[in-house]
Amino acid sequence: MENVRYEILPEIAKLGHVALETTDLEKSLWFFEEVVGLEKTETVDGVHYLRAWGDFDHHTLSIKEGPEARVDHIAWKAKRREDIGNFANLLREADVEVEEVKAGTEAGQGDAIRFQLPSGHNFEIYFDMEKPAAADPKHKSILKNQPYKAWRKGISPRRIDHVNIGTNTDASVITDFLQEKLGFKMREYLKTPDGNLGAGWLSVTNLVHDIAVMGRPDIKSSHEIHHLSYWSDNAQDILRAADILADQGIPFVGPGKHGISQAMYIYVVDPGSGVRLELFSNGYLIFEPDWEPIEWKADEMAAGFTFWGEQSGMKPEDLTTISAGEPLKSPKKV
Structure with missing residues (x-):
């Protein structure tokens, strides 16, 4: 990913997703899919990608099994594609170590950067993210402005x-x-x-x-x-x-x-x-x-x-x- 000099300050558009690691994958998937009612976009290399019925991006929560329960990173969507390189420049100028994450490292996601807050919290910033239709056509809403049928299962947050x-x-x-x-x-x-x-x-x-x-x-x-x-x-x-x-x-x-x-x-x-x-x-x-x-x-x-x-x-x-x-x-x- 090529670094570019920012001409205007880069901006974050919204919260993107949380990458969760769990010690009991079966229980976590049951909870988030069946009880909460999140929809599964796909599973790639042991990572389960989920989103709510009103989330357009590929995922807003990913879950995989690990040796300890933790959040691997919290991700934010930038307002513009060029903001990724601009944020990288801004952070490096502040002596923050920045890791470049190539497109496809995380399913559905384009190029991104990862870095730490001064506390050690892991953050990610991306722009490009697939917006797939419901994997099962039976779960698709007839509303063109809504990916899934609402209230299909569980608590069903938007x-x-x-x-x-x-x-x-x-x-x-x-x-x-x-x-x-x-x-x-x-x-x-x-x-x-x-x-x-x-x-x-x-x-x-x-x-x-x-x-x-x-x-x-x-x-x-x-x-x-x-x-x-x-x-x-x-x-x-x-x-x-x-x-x-x-x-x-x-x-x-x-x-x-x-x-x-x-x-x-x-x-x-x-x-x-x-x-x-x-x-x-x-x-x-x-x-x-x-x-x-x-x-x-x-x-x-x-x-x-x-x-x-x-x-x-x-x-x-x-x-x-x-x-x-x-x-x-x-x-x-x-």
Whole structure:
């Protein structure tokens, strides 16, 4: 992949996919395909590529078996093809090690780059991605603007929504990197009693957050993921999800409504990998170009995290994470 000098700052368009490794592939596939209801695009070299019924790209989640449960990388789609080389230049100028990933390395995907946040979280940026029709014509929607029939199986969320990552180091180092190097905008944030950043909700779209960053000294490493999220159309979909999970005997947290984002939620853990999934709906959108980030203080977070409903994050099991990266390849960049 040829490096090009950027003339304008490159931009990220949206969250693309999460690449999950699980220690129990059978359980993870059962959970995400049958219970959650994601559709399988294809399986290549032991990697299962999935997407929701309203996701057009080849995949928004990939799952393969591995020796430990972890997220190999979190991927983002750039706005333009030339942004891939431009991001590579920008990151290298900031002394970030960049790996070029050739087209076809990941099924359905074109050239990409991979790199680490200062925390060790693994990120990928791509532009080209196949948009295949439903593999089984019987699963195809008659609507030309929708790849699959909705509600064919399981909870049936419409699309991928966001990720929530955690670190046991200074969260502001991550949020500064996201804003200064990748173009994210801070939408809401938590300030701790000592004046530091406790958490930040950032986006490149009109969503309140495409990514959330949590600073938690109690978690295992500097590069963890708390959850990935899929979005459903309305509150009734979340209540329907609760029925489906309860009928399968799968424990969950919620339903509830966040103050931050104003969205309804259910949290449930994949029994194969231990990664947490947030089922998400409603919330508000941001269209103002001069949006001022909203500050929350620690004593306001009872309403910030849970405006009403079952409180999230109140029990130790609600706070578990799995790795979403690795130690920095170039420790001098810490």
